[in-house]
Amino acid sequence: MVTSPPSVVVVTGVSRFLGASVAARLAADPRIDRVVGLDPHDPPARLLGLLDGVERIRADARAATEAIAELGAEAVVHLAVTSVPDPAHGGRAGMKEHNVIGTMQVLAAAQGAPNLRKLVVRSSTAAYGASFRDPAVFTEDTEPRAVPRGPFARDILDIEGYVRGFRRRRPEVAATVLRFAPMISSSAETSLTRYFSQPVVPTVLGRDARLQFVHVDDALEVLHRSVIEDHPGTFNVAGSGVLMLSQAVRRAGRIAVPLPETGLSTAAALVRRLGVEQIGLDQIDLFVHGRVVDTSRLIREFGFTPRTTAIAFEEFIQSHAEGSSLTADRLAAAERAILDGIRQVRAAAGGDH
Amino acid sequence: MSQDEFRDMLPGTAEFRLPEAPPPKKLNGRRPIPEKPDEQVAKLESTAGPEPDAIDVWDRRVADGLAFLRRRLAGAYEVDEFGFDPELTEAVFHPMLRVLYRDWFRTEVFGTENVPGHGPGLVVGNHSGTLALDALMLTVALRENHRHLRLLGADLVFRVPGMSELARAAGATVACNPDAERLMTNDQLVGVFPEGFKGIGKKFSDRYKLQRFGRGGFVSAALRTGTPIVPVAIVGAEEIYPILADLKPLARLLGVPYFPVTPTFPVLGPLGLIPLPSKWLIEFCPPIPTAHLTEYADDPLVVYNLADQVRETIQATLHELLQKRPDPFAR
Numbered sequence: 001m002v003t004s005p006p007s008v009v010v011v012t013g014v015s016r017f018l019g020a021s022v023a024a025r026l027a028a029d030p031r032i033d034r035v036v037g038l039d040p041h042d043p044p045a046r047l048l049g050l051l052d053g054v055e056r057i058r059a060d061a062r063a064a065t066e067a068i069a070e071l072g073a074e075a076v077v078h079l080a081v082t083s084v085p086d087p088a089h090g091g092r093a094g095m096k097e098h099n100v101i102g103t104m105q106v107l108a109a110a111q112g113a114p115n116l117r118k119l120v121v122r123s124s125t126a127a128y129g130a131s132f133r134d135p136a137v138f139t140e141d142t143e144p145r146a147v148p149r150g151p152f153a154r155d156i157l158d159i160e161g162y163v164r165g166f167r168r169r170r171p172e173v174a175a176t177v178l179r180f181a182p183m184i185s186s187s188a189e190t191s192l193t194r195y196f197s198q199p200v201v202p203t204v205l206g207r208d209a210r211l212q213f214v215h216v217d218d219a220l221e222v223l224h225r226s227v228i229e230d231h232p233g234t235f236n237v238a239g240s241g242v243l244m245l246s247q248a249v250r251r252a253g254r255i256a257v258p259l260p261e262t263g264l265s266t267a268a269a270l271v272r273r274l275g276v277e278q279i280g281l282d283q284i285d286l287f288v289h290g291r292v293v294d295t296s297r298l299i300r301e302f303g304f305t306p307r308t309t310a311i312a313f314e315e316f317i318q319s320h321a322e323g324s325s326l327t328a329d330r331l332a333a334a335e336r337a338i339l340d341g342i343r344q345v346r347a348a349a350g351g352d353h
Numbered sequence: 354m355s356q357d358e359f360r361d362m363l364p365g366t367a368e369f370r371l372p373e374a375p376p377p378k379k380l381n382g383r384r385p386i387p388e389k390p391d392e393q394v395a396k397l398e399s400t401a402g403p404e405p406d407a408i409d410v411w412d413r414r415v416a417d418g419l420a421f422l423r424r425r426l427a428g429a430y431e432v433d434e435f436g437f438d439p440e441l442t443e444a445v446f447h448p449m450l451r452v453l454y455r456d457w458f459r460t461e462v463f464g465t466e467n468v469p470g471h472g473p474g475l476v477v478g479n480h481s482g483t484l485a486l487d488a489l490m491l492t493v494a495l496r497e498n499h500r501h502l503r504l505l506g507a508d509l510v511f512r513v514p515g516m517s518e519l520a521r522a523a524g525a526t527v528a529c530n531p532d533a534e535r536l537m538t539n540d541q542l543v544g545v546f547p548e549g550f551k552g553i554g555k556k557f558s559d560r561y562k563l564q565r566f567g568r569g570g571f572v573s574a575a576l577r578t579g580t581p582i583v584p585v586a587i588v589g590a591e592e593i594y595p596i597l598a599d600l601k602p603l604a605r606l607l608g609v610p611y612f613p614v615t616p617t618f619p620v621l622g623p624l625g626l627i628p629l630p631s632k633w634l635i636e637f638c639p640p641i642p643t644a645h646l647t648e649y650a651d652d653p654l655v656v657y658n659l660a661d662q663v664r665e666t667i668q669a670t671l672h673e674l675l676q677k678r679p680d681p682f683a684r
Contacts, residue, residue: 102374133508134437135531142531206514210436210521242434292434314624328427335423342415 005031006074006118011054012064012106017188018122020050021216022077022223027053031228036071039080041089060102065109068116073225075118076110078103078201078349081159083124084154084191084280094150099155107166110173119175120226121163125151125236125293127179128238130285136210139294140179140234150282174232179220181238181293184312185216186319194314195283199323201249205258209245209290212238213313218306222298231301237295245287251325252317261288262332284306339353366661396459406464435532435625436521446523447496453486454493457630458589459684462494464637471538473580474640475542476502477571479563479667480552482590483613486628487553491544491587492523502544505529505537505571509550509610533574543580548659554611557595563668569660573651574657579644584663586670589633592681594618594625627679631681634674638666 009026009146011017014037027035035053043051068076081099085092102122110116128134130153146280148154160177167175182192192213195201196269222237250254264284273327299305306312321327421444424430430440448667454460468474478491485506492502503527504520511517526532528545536543551564575582596613604612618625639663649655 004488016425108615132512133529135535136526137532137535139531204514206518207437208518208521210432210434238642242436243428244432244436247428247432250426290436326426328429331423331427335419339416339419343412346411351597 005029006266007033008036008071008073008115008203009034009075009077009078009227010036010038010071010073011077012038012102013078014046014051014054015039015043016082017047018183018216018219019079020047020054021136022079023054023221024050024052025220025224026077026227029224029228030196030223031145034071035113036067036073037295038067044226064106068106068109068113073110073113074115074194075120076106076113077115077120077223078106079122079223081122081124081155083282085151095151096155100158101154103159103162107162108152111166111170115168116173118230119163119166119173120223121159121175121176121177122223123160123163123179123234124152124156125179125181125238126150126282126286127156127160127292128291128293129153130289130291132289134289137292137294140236140297148282148285150280150285152280152282155177174230176226176231177234178219179234179236179293180219181212181214181236181291181309183216183219184213184316186315188216188267193284193320196248196252196254196316197320197323199254201256202264203245203258204247204258204264204284204287205260206271207245207261207288209287210242210292211245211248211286211290212309213316214238214309215307215312215315218304218312221304222302222306223303225304229302233297233301235296235298235301237298237306238293238295239306239312240295241308241310242292243313244317245290248313250326251313251328252320253256253327253330255325264275322328360424369502372523405639424450426558432522435503435524435526435536436518437481437503437524438502438522441522442501442524447493450489450493453628454490457628458490458593458633459630459634460490460494460589460635462497462635462637464499464639465494466551467583467637467639468495468498468500469542469581469583469640470499471540473578474542474583475533475537475571475575475580476542476585476637477663477667478544478546478587479561479671480546480548481560481587482575482628483553483556483594483615484628485546486588486593488544488546489589490590490633491585491635495542495544500517500542504544507549530570530574530577533571534578537574537578539582547571550610554599554613555596556589556599557597559596560591561671562594563671566660566664569656572656572659572663576643576646578657579647581640581642581644582659582663583640584638584666584670586636586638586667586674587633588635588671588674588678589631589681592631593628595629629682632678632683634678636670636674638670641643641666 009032011019011023014023020043023035023037026032037054037056038059040058042058059067080102082095085095086194102342110119128138128142129146129148131146143284163175163177181189184193219220219237248257261284372548429439432438481487488504490535492504495502501524504525506520506526510520511527533543547566548564555564593654594613594615598614600614606611615625646655
């Protein structure tokens with residue numbers, strides 16, 4: 001079902017990479033008349049170039065209520081969801097305020113907007129929680145079996161709860177919830193890309209998580225399509241295929257340091273002095289349980305197949321080559337050297353008698 | 354063909370010995386052409402230079418081993434969405450388990466023709482033996498038959514660090530209907546032991562008595578996907594660690610379903626982990642088709658009756674196999 005694209009689109013969270021990129025893509029689309037970016041913070045200088053064609057309103061979510069109604073928004077794209085506490089914006093308390101209270105207010109505003117036809121919300125595959133009884137592959141209908149420990153995952157569950165409430169109250173609005181796997185690309189900076197670009201990578205002892213990534217460009221394409229086309233419902237967005245955490249670390253040419261799960265946060269704080277960044281409960285949950293989703297619904301409904309996890313990760317490795325130690329080339333060279341060495345020794349030994 | 358190669362081609366006949374070659378006979382007073390080169394000839398050859406064949410074999414082995422190591426270290430291998438790592442399984446797990454399978458337990462297999470050669474199947478077996486070695490031996494038996502068995506394991510297996518990852522790499526996943534159905538729709542051969550801990554943790558005096566089959570969740574998974582059910586009876590696992598007593602308070606303390614006392618454990622400490630060398634027999638029974646029952650997946654009566662049919666088939670086959678093997682530690 002494809003209806004006419006909305007003429008006025010409000011994008012929240014444009015002070016961050018994803019929000020700014022989506023706003024820029026929508027502004028460049030001639031089918032959309034007006035793109036308004038909503039964010040309580042000013043975007044950093046490196047994102048300003050992206051936001052040329054986007055009207056920006058610097059307002060927190062409370063003020064947004066009026067803004068969304070006054071602008072006559074036909075679509076709201078809610079991307080103001082942060083995955084890691086930012087010490088500059090109030091740490092974990094600020095993150096919860098931003099994620100949960102922010103979503104509540106944006107959805108309240110959307111509910112009151114008379115012209116609204118479309119709502120797109122960024123969610124995460126963290127919505128499936130983390131439990132040892134989980135199935136290996138999550139479909140969109142899988143219910144979380146245990147409340148996750150990570151703050152981001154709990155925020156995601158709250159956010160999806162609000163979207164369910166919104167759907168009940170405004171059933172005529174096409175609400176799309178996109179559950180993204182961790183995003184990765186050559187340029188984007190996320191907590192996971194920072195994690196993989198360290199020379200030494202802490203992992204959980206005795207655990208090897210199954211991971212999936214989605215390329216940022218594919219995530220943008222899916223977000224773009226969900227604004228232009230009508231795709232109500234919840235969708236997993238991830239690259240097909242699986243990389244084990246150890247495998248990803250090896251492909252990136254990094255060295256894994258397995259640490260016991262109990263007190264991993266403390267241990268991570270200790271090794272942070274060595275240049276290794278903190279990993280939070282969200283990462284620990286991910287690294288203990290792994291997270292793989294089924295994307296057949298996305299592929300069927302959107303007619304779009306994101307590039308595979310392996311390809312997305314390969315692109316990331318290409319651009320983050322510095323800091324790697326055990327690269328495939330070096331290993332291949334070592335293999336040849338050892339093989340030649342053994343052949344020479346054998347030839348010498350064989351020549352003796 | 355060497356004896357080992359010949360034996361590999363005949364799964365389930367571990368005892369089989371290649372007949373000795375007849376002694377060379379003199380024909381017309383002349384010696385026949387010798388199969389093996391004489392010592393003199395061998396000497397001549399060795400002075401002419403090292404045997405090219407032997408060198409190549411070792412060179413290839415070293416090169417293969419190094420290439421394998423390099424692939425592992427560089428992460429250049431494929432893992433499926435359940436975490437199954439076919440390369441690691443083929444190169445490391447199976448050769449180790451095969452020693453146990455062939456030389457320690459002298460396993461014989463019957464009815465391999467009942468296992469579908471391709472396409473989905475649900476293999477349902479009896480569970481016994483304190484540690485789930487029967488699941489591993491069943492995997493080897495099917496691997497000899499060119500199928501990978503995808504086991505469904507208790508969530509306890511996936512709680513324990515280290516073990517969880519070994520299990521996933523070897524192709525196992527958590528026993529739940531979504532995973533079972535997903536594997537079967539992907540044309541995999543799925544292995545399940547519905548008795549669970551009731552089966553492996555039972556006392557030696559209850560050996561070869563099938564325990565309750567739970568709610569028959571495995572049957573509804575098979576019905577929903579129209580997958581044939583292959584009952585399998587495994588004899589031999591009951592004797593590897595005979596449970597004489599179960600220290601329940603200690604088990605509760607450790608958070609495990611049972612704490613076994615066997616003749617060797619915990620008295621001999623880690624030595625008690627060596628399984629007793631019982632003789633193993635595995636028999637696959639004729640498959641039970643379910644394609645015509647797909648709409649009954651939620652009918653408790655159909656599910657229960659089918660589970661009962663599977664259970665009785667396994668129990669009857671166990672009795673037959675036990676008659677074939679009067680002495681548990683026979684050759």
